[in-house]
Amino acid sequence: MNEIATDVDWSTDSIIDKRDKYYAASQRAFVPYQKPLILKKGKMQYCWDEKGNKLTDLLGMNLCISVGHAHPAVVEAVTEQVKNLTHCTTMFHHPVPAHLAEELAATMPAGHEWVVHFTNSGAEAIDLAMMMSRAYTGNHDIIALRNSYHGATYGAQAVTGVHGFRHNVAQLSNITFAAEPNQYRGIFGEGTDPYLDEIDRTIAYTTSGALAAMLIEPVQGYGGIIPMPAGYMKGAAEKVRAAGGLMIIDEVQSGFGKTGDSMWCFDSHDVVPDIMIIAKGLGNGIPIGAVVVKKEIAESMAGKFIFHTYGANPVACAAARAVLRVIREDDMINNAKTVGAKLHEGLLQLKDRYDIIGDVRGRGFMQAVELVKDRDTKEPAPDHTAYVFERTREHGLILSKSGTFKNVLRMVPPLCLQMEDVQPVLDAYDRSFADLEKANLG
Structure with a gap:
């Protein structure tokens, strides 16, 4: 050797x-x-x-x-954690991931009980969110938007509407796409109502009528920075919930204050997600993702194991805690x-x-x-x-x-x-x- x-x-x-x-x-x-x-x-x-x-x-x-690259606060948090314990499997307890879960829950809208499931990446979190929505609702049909990017794993690419990430293999079933409300080159031109009407048509013609969920990026990232217009996310949530489904909001790219309005972009759209997906900037380069979800929805997964080997890794969670603190303090x-x-x-x-x-x-x-x-x-x-x-x-x-x-x-x-x-x-x-x-x- x-x-x-x-x-x-x-x-x-x-x-x-x-x-x-x-x-x-x-x-x-x-x-x-x-x-x-x-x-x-x-x-x-x-x-x-x-x-x-x-x-x-x-x-x-x-x-x-x-x-920021090599941000001193993140470097210090990671270094201190590595010196004490590099990894603790999620089968055992460690305070750092629990603190991070509490701190993330505190960023969410009041009036709901929020819980967190840590993953290794955003794509894994998307996979889990889809599974949660189907387990909770008992329905299978999921709507995504054209031009969307939710990841490249076998599950996540099924709801990704950018063809460069969709491999020529059989995709997950019961996924359908609605036209994205692109205000520059969308198929219905400018406005919000035509794209909300498209959700009605999508449900009527390409689903069973009983939804598990719809996934939306508040700003389509890889698709070319396509912001959702005012009223669209709220209207979409109403339509999806009326069909029995959940609203999954993907804040992997738009979250952490990127739009300059608030920590989460959905806050500017008068809508509360049932499930939120975060990753990427959460660890400032250290791999970590998370599903932040209403507790009653998460409980639908209690009967079986869902295990992400490095999910809730204390080093990654220490980095994420530092990220939240720096965003606030600076x-x-x-x-x-x-x-x-x-x-x-x-x-x-x-x-x-x-x-x-x-x-x-x-x-x-x-x-x-x-x-x-x-x-x-x-x-x-x-x-x-x-x-x-x-x-x-x-x-x-x-x-x-x-x-x-x-x-x-x-x-x-x-x-x-x-x-x-x-x-x-x-x-x-x-x-x-x-x-x-x-x-x-x-």
Whole structure:
């Protein structure tokens, strides 16, 4: 047997070669840049690659970094817990996960008894939420939205409406999709009522009429930062509950103050979930997810075991407790509101200067720029988007190229992005779009 090496080879070619040789195809596929981005260090809203180049992280490592890379409070909490006990199986008791469950329950609307089931990831939490809804209601049909992203596990991809994550294999049964209320390119145009009417049609034509649940992201994240319009989530909840189902709200991307309004985005929509899904930013990069659910619903699962090996890991839970504390003590939600508003204002000014920009949307630290070949037809411009995306990296930004047509530049930075970061970010965008004009892609 070969000796296991403990050193790390930071040479660029070696890193790429090892990944290509030893990663499975299913894990190699999700690489957005033409030249792989290799990261070596992070500090708050910044990262450095293996060559020492500094980049502003406008993606929070796919929204997992919520309060900042290597945030001192999170590092301290994790270090102290690791020194005492790295893992405690959920078969045994430990106070840190219990404290975190209590603290999460306290963020939820009053008048209900909330309980928590910790998982390893958001996708696992989605799987569990669907199982809970079916167990509690006795029904099987679940509605999801087109253009949604709820994860890539076998269960979660069944309710994911982005085709790039739906593999050519048999999916879970009794899942149906309704048109998302996209106010820029939705099939019914602008407005809320036409999309609520679509839920009625979906129930009438593609389900038994008896629902288990509906899943909604308050802001569709990977789908390209598509906010739910006012009144939609409340109206959807009423329709779903009238059909016997539960409202599952997926706050994996929109939660933790990302929109600058409140801890959970659903608070701004006058709706109370039956089940809420969280993950990603909960651990600030340490793997953890959770189902936060009304107690009477969770009790429907009491007769059998549901076991997530690292769910409620005390190290991850210690990190999550620090995250909640930092968000509160450092007033990070308000920071997302004010800094995000300034960023949005600058992006709108760029739209005035560059015709390729068809739409600028978002609130707080969930922002998107959608590129189109023609503003009237709204024909997507994926090739132009890919070019600008590559140039933004060269100009010092990390962001995402997403949306169904890969024509959306998505920004969801850590909550610590500061006002002094805004102009450099806008300047980098400006240079990238100027580069596009010079490239003359047609």
